[in-house]
Amino acid sequence: MTLTATMEKYNILYVDDEPSNLRIFKDTFRRSFNIHIATSAKEGIQILDNHNIDLIISDQRMPEMTGVELLKYSFQKYPKTNRILLTGYSDIKAIEEAINQARVFQYVQKPWSEKSLLEIIGDALRVQELEEENERQKEALKIAKEKAEKSDQLKTEFIYNLTHEIRTPMNGIIGFASLLENDDIDKSDRKHYLKIIQNSTSQLLRIIDDILEISQLVTKQVNVQKSEFNLNDLLKELHSLFNLKIKDSKLQLFLNCDSFNTDEVITTDRARLYTILSNLLDNAIKFTNEGHIELSCIKENDTIKIFVRDTGIGIPENSIQTIFQRFSQAEKDAVNKSGGLGLGLSIAQENAKLINGELSVESKIGEGSTFCLTLLQK
Template identity: 45%
Template sequence: MIIPLFVYSISSCTRELNLTKEEKAYLKATDSIKVGLYPYYPPYQFINEQGKIDGIFVDYLKLIENKLGYTFKKVHYMDWSELIQDTRTGQLDVILEIQSTKEKENYLTFFPPIFSSEHVLVTHKDKKEKFLKNYLDKKFILPKEYASTEILLQKYPKLSITTVSNDLKCLELLNEGTYDAYIGPKALVYYLLTNKKLTNLRIRSRVNLKYEPGIATSKRDPKIKEILEKVINSISREERDEVMNNWLFTSVLPLYEQPKFWLYLSLLSILVLSLIAATNRYLKYQIRKNVKELRIAKEKAEQSDRLKSNFIQNISHEIRTPMNSIIGFSELLSDENIKKEEINLYTSTIIKNGENLISIIDSIIEISKLQSKSETVRPVATSLREIIDEIEGLYRTKIEAKEVDFIINCNPDKELIPIVIDKIKVHIILCKLLDNAYKFTDKGFIKVIAVLADKSITMIIKDTGIGISNEYIELIFNDFERLEKDISQNLGGLGLGLAIARMNTLLIGGTLTVQSNLDIGSTFTLTFPYKPITNK
């Protein structure tokens, strides 16, 4: 199927051709503007039964001549390579039909293509493979100096290609079995297979390549390019359609006259019976598949119940520990003989355990909101510096108290740029990641890296803590998951922190990944989009 492009045609009305006095004088003084014809590409250009050159592009050239009132000097070439060589050396001014390539753009100026025709893969009928990927190690026969040949060599440099002068010779050699495959425009292939009786060939499949030819002029004389550009722009949609419709039609025989009608009818009957049998087999397969899916769902549900049971047991312990401390030290404060130093110590312990209890309750409330989908994104205006300052204020003293270095890297040229994000959720994510790093890092450093790109922000939390083994790294973002065979079981926690961080990340349209090595440390990378604030 050929699809007219008509790039220059915006309206259907004929546009007036306005040549300057200089351009008219140029045409009057120049009676030998040479146009190269290569009539071996039906239905675009070919020699008809009367021995005259005919085709789509020939009619298109006549339309251009009529509009200009000028007759070009037509040069008939039997060899495409010779036509290209004469164009390179300046002996030819215009090529009537050619497809643009980077190499030819060095000496030719290309006009937009007249139409587009998809390429097809053609092989000998004995070949069974249908697609180009199956023939990449086979021998191809292609036309010399053609754009499609150049493009295929660029895309598949190891392709074994032999070139000859034109497409008909390619298909004749392929028909004899000398080569394995050929690629060419679908319309041309249909024409040649039908009219040249190449009975041993079959079209196998479409190829991701198009034939998009148009007119091109030599760069040696820019005046010709200017004149052709004006006349092509003056051609209306109706005029182009008339040229195309003279050539592009399909003749359809009645169904009962087609020779393979009864064969197809028999095959259809067999197909119907096969479909009935296949449907029966498919239903049995679906039943087995559904049973398998139900079994997997049951196992997942049981695993979820196990995790939640472990969570309930864990939360009982995690809440009782600070509660017992608060109650115990509160009772000690009622002693009349208590010293001032002891009052300060007991009060500090009560406050610390109270904060720990609030953190546990906050985590439970947060995971419940996220799981129930009741959380929404609330963007506000802020800056990268404001986010970093808040995090630094919360964690620097606490981290450095463990004699662990707290390092912050932020690109200073962008940290004050106003942005719009869900600041609260970003704050929650960073706090959960830093809490995780703080818990498992006793030496070395915890580093925060912030990078503001054009459309996204990347925050990296890197630590030199205990790391995570490969067998557990896929589990750390699961709800209620705590690495019970790891050292983390001795450090407390509900196993909700990283799950909360992951779910909030997804909510703001971001990603959260981790890289970790046991006994070396972990690196969490948070990336999320933002909206810039522009000054109007």
Template identity: 35%
Template structure:
């Protein structure tokens, strides 16, 4: 059974002989998506419009040789695999093709269908492996950069509260006033809670990096109720109206733990930056709708809002846009972005300073 057009590899064959073009297409059209050109210029026009994956070109052509063409496209299309056909014992041309045109292989004409197909498949397989390798290298470089930043900032953010605790402990030791001792003890408690929150975020970040996506059936109302219950004693929570709307159509499959972390961080963010001394009561509204293809999650609040100049930075590691963010770890929204990307989704934010924010998340149904 032949592959669908979407799955088939895109191959460009360039030759100034019409019979050769017809023969190539007749032999390989069932295996690949074939594009034909009778000159280097026509081939370049095709490549500028179509995402060609492999080019096969004859060496001897009028005006521009195969080697010259391959050298010409080298910078513009560096990821395209190249094969050179030559019917002449032209050693210099072959050496030039290898050095300048960066060809995968040269094949003597007349070509044999079975041999050429084997070469094409091998070339495409290697190209795919190189592509996957590049993705892995890019991902590794990103992870290493984030890890360096993470270690440096984590050490700083942990040392701060510890130094604060040690200072408060020494004050308590030297103090005889019961009221002052009580004040110092309350400050110690606040510092410990801040440190505990930071460690909690570190654990979530580490877990998201290491764990594979665990697919299971999702009950959004159940997850949301549990997350809200967990924020019952969060500071300012009792002063904020929570509104929820859940519309789940059919089964939805995703990672329950990651969705819980996502909702918890977004809701925690809305509570932390709520404004409770305005004429309009503070609120957080959570809307979740899902169907057989995706889930859309919205967390809406009328809190502090975010300055427009910071909107493109709020998902960065340790970024804090608000002066009230000193009690947070600076990891919450970064973890949200990492979780959403792990689930194959996207996260967006709309916000106006002093009016509030809307965070929108779209994640695919992994049952598909």
């Protein structure tokens, strides 16, 4: 039986109190394996404790500690390392103990032949490799199962949250619409009720739009429509719109594109870029109680970078990598703190991919976050 070159990675420990046997074994198999030799069980244990041994081969009859005792020790301390016992015809009891107590892969009667021992070694290593691969697959399945269960849990919580978010504006619409039926309410109250109904309707429409948007993105039912347009005009439009949104808050929204050519025309999908930046600004407002938000842009050669900076609560370091994922723990925590469906960053990320953009974030707890959209223009 011919062993492949990949077998060279294996470390084999051979223990025998006869130096001549050790020399013959090492000379025979050193081209196929990394051979470690020991003249006693005590020396063999030291090698076991200091090297990553894949297979132990031990002679049975040795002073101080027998081969079975050594293999039993190795089984208890290193159960994944396979074991082979070398013994004579008369050592039946030793063979039984090796099988029952040391769980040897096989015993080999002396004197051994190179061909038969090489086949047994190859079989032992392949069995060990299969067992290790089985363990890796079991661990991978366990992780996948846990991930799927966590995803299902987060999706279930999302559905409950969705129900709550829809009912809130619906209750506002139904409740205040019924109050409008009262002929005795004065003009100012009527105007106030209508305003609440309008706001509730807008909130409900945003929820529906988010659900439709993420559904289309997930199912790839989207078309990218590139066009040329003035980036400054788009940013000014967003600045004006979101200034209205925060007019009654303690926030300030700045637009900073002084270094950017006011007549600069870019080519991409304007609607998707608008959606990305709207969601980033919405996210910044949601997590910034006071201070300021800055919308800015720079051009570096063929690259345009658009930034949304805030002085908000920041993002924990362990959530940075998952903040853009749908149904992530980070997304769930954010939703619990601020309300809403928590799909904004997922929508922004998916749209960024569609227009060949890259969305990144830097953040520090208590200091705020900076989201950066990078667009390549050629």
